[in-house]
Amino acid sequence: MGTLVLLNHCLRLEDNPLLTQVEGELCAVVTLTRQQFFGQQYGLNRANLSRLRAQIDTITALKQQLAQQQIGLVLCFGNSSQALLQLAKQLNADRIVAAEPTAPEEYQLFSRLKTQIQVELNDVNSLLGSSLRPAFQSMPDRFTTFRKTLEPLLQVSPAHPLFQRRPTQQWLSPDQADALSSNWQTLIALASRDEHTLTAPTMPSFDEATVWQRVEHYIWQQQHILHYKDTRNGLSGADYASFFSAPLALGSLSVRALWQQIVAFEEQVRANDSTYWLKFELLWREFFRWQMRKYQSRWFSRTGIHGQPDFQLPQLTPKQQKLFSRWCQGETGVPFIDANMVLLNQSGLMSNRGRQNVASYLIHDLQLDWRVGAAYFEQRLLDYDPASNWGNWAYIAGYGNSEARPFNIIKQAIMYDPQAQFVKQMLPDLTAQGKQAHRPVAGTTLPAHWRNWLAELD
Ligand SMILES: Cc1cc2nc3c(=O)[nH]c(=O)nc-3n(C[C@H](O)[C@H](O)[C@H](O)COP(=O)(O)OP(=O)(O)OC[C@H]3O[C@@H](n4cnc5c(N)ncnc54)[C@H](O)[C@@H]3O)c2cc1C
Structure with a gap:
């Protein structure tokens, strides 16, 4: 019996417990759900094709990194639960290990899967590790209370070292993985269409290697982090803010690894209001993650997390x-x-x-x-x-x-x-x-x- 290691939202080798904490017969897999990229919401497309392309490029870069260690990455597009269950059947796998999500539709995916296969979720993209995991009943709904309660206790766990395949891990090979991928070429064809794209002539890359160059540039080489608090209200330009949001969302950057970089900079170079403020903003991200987990689909009600839920679709005259x-x-x-x-x-x-x-x-x-x-x-x-x-x-x-x-x-x-x-x-x-x-x-x-x-x- 083997394990499917689902790398959605964890497209990285640095600080990736999903890769480092598993043993035995293993299959790395990424799925993209049709609904999230081609579905509609209130009559609007849910995504533009430029974001899809950025995601595909990041996944392709990870596939190449894994291939250097003779590890394959199965790529599936369509209905994620069907694709994962079919893959598990083909490989005789009885377990899925994945990143714990925040969005209700992703929890729903795992609830569906749990009826048929063992699912182990690992919260790899939050700052608060297991000992500080908030209890939802008592979790403050105000950011300031949340921050003040947690800050004195916050010990962000050290980042896991860069993943290196271990002898106790038997990964599916790149050729075997390619043979099991499903609908990926269909996705590539859909993504290369010329509609619903952003209009800038070039788009930034968010693959892991590029992201770490950005960390080097922003924090260590140019030390823009020392002025972050003064520049963060800028409106355009290359370095007024960190631009870490997209790789954090994709999971090609680990928030814990980023936090540890800031702490290392503070210890080795200098700590000031600006270095603190970048951590402060990461706590905002953290706060919203736990709030979404707490109130789930209430975030899509017209009244949000207040009063009676109202899920009637927006009606515009x-x-x-x-x-x-x-x-x-x-x-x-x-x-x-x-x-x-x-x-x-x-x-x-x-x-x-x-x-x-x-x-x-x-x-x-x-x-x-x-x-x-x-x-x-x-x-x-x-x-x-x-x-x-x-x-x-x-x-x-x-x-x-x-x-x-x-x-x-x-x-x-x-x-x-x-x-x-x-x-x-x-x-x-x-x-x-x-x-x-x-x-x-x-x-x-x-x-x-x-x-x-x-x-x-x-
Ligand atoms: C209406 C609205 C919608 C937003 N939608 C998103 C979104 O879809 N995705 C997203 O990542 N951020 C969103 N933000 C938060 C914030 O605007 C972006 O994270 C930030 O502009 C990204 O640029 P940066 O990485 O250079 O940020 P920096 O200023 O360098 O901040 C560093 C990191 O802190 C976190 N952060 C900063 N501000 C916030 C905030 N207000 N809320 C949560 N996290 C924060 C982000 O992870 C960011 O990468 C939204 C804010 C508003 C007001």
């Missing part, structure tokens, strides 16, 4: 539909919103500051159902992560871990883009000089609470 389409296309007439949305549509990424503003504008100024915004982000983001995305949207809407958070968009534009360089870079047709470029185009509906800040643009 024709007028609201038009407002939503303009928001998606970056054509609202508010330059700060449009510039950020154009950036998202081109590159699949947006700064945290930009995300907060466009979300607040959709929810509080356009007064649309927050879930359509979250669904559009799910479609466009290269770093899409269910817990961080739906948790942050609900937070700003006031249906998650905070009261509603309306931003004054004009105030934010003046504060974070004082010379309007960012909006002019993204919207080259703007001709106004300096901060005047933040003035909404004539005819745009202007919320009353912007009035004082609009006067600042005169």
Whole structure:
């Protein structure tokens, strides 16, 4: 009897307990579910093909790394539970070892599998190890309480060393694995179509080797980490923030290994407010992961984790539909919103500051159902992560871990883009000089609470 080692969300050799803690007859496998890439949500595609390609490239790089140790990687596309059960039957495997997910649909996959095969989930992508695993009943719903309770206790376990095949492991060979892969060529053909892609001419890579070059560059060589707290509210550029979100979401970077890199830098080079702040932001990620596990599908209710659940699909009137389409296309007439949305549509990424503003504008100024915004982000983001995305949207809407958070968009534009360089870079047709470029185009509906800040643009 053997074990299927499911490497979804754990596409790495560094700090990969799924690979290092297993013995006997083993088969490494990755599955991509049709629904997650080609399904629809509220009438929107759930993903764009650029994210799918990034994921395929990351998986292909892992396959090559494993092949160097004569280990095969079975690749399956379609219905994950069917593919895994069929594979288990073919190989006479009686166990699946996998990364513990956060999203309810992935827990559902494992619940289905558990009725037929032994499933062992290992929480390889969280900071809180088994001894600190929160009890959901008592887990605080406020980030500050969560952080203050945990920070004094937090001992992030050391990263597992780079995986090296052991004699006690009998892995399926690359040729055997290729023979068992299913529908992967169909997926490659689907992914190479020219529709539903982002428009930037080149896309970043998130494979493990590239990600570690980024860690080297950002933390050790250029030491941008020493200024993170001052630069993290930037809107575009290469190094204003870490850009670790996509590899963390894919699992080509381990959050524990990253945390240990920051700690090592603090010990060997310098610790300051900025090095602390990068860890602080990783705790936000951690918080949303546990919140998603705690409230599961409640995150997709209109009322979020508050009050009576309301799973009725968002209903937009024709007028609201038009407002939503303009928001998606970056054509609202508010330059700060449009510039950020154009950036998202081109590159699949947006700064945290930009995300907060466009979300607040959709929810509080356009007064649309927050879930359509979250669904559009799910479609466009290269770093899409269910817990961080739906948790942050609900937070700003006031249906998650905070009261509603309306931003004054004009105030934010003046504060974070004082010379309007960012909006002019993204919207080259703007001709106004300096901060005047933040003035909404004539005819745009202007919320009353912007009035004082609009006067600042005169
Ligand atoms: C409406 C909205 C939607 C979002 N959707 C996602 C998403 O789908 N995927 C995603 O990874 N992040 C999401 N975020 C959080 C945050 O904007 C991104 O993690 C961050 O911009 C990614 O860039 P970075 O890696 O350079 O971040 P950095 O500023 O360098 O932060 C370092 C890491 O800390 C974590 N982090 C930082 N801010 C947050 C936050 N607010 N919530 C959770 N984790 C955080 C991320 O893992 C990030 O990689 C969203 C935020 C908002 C307001």
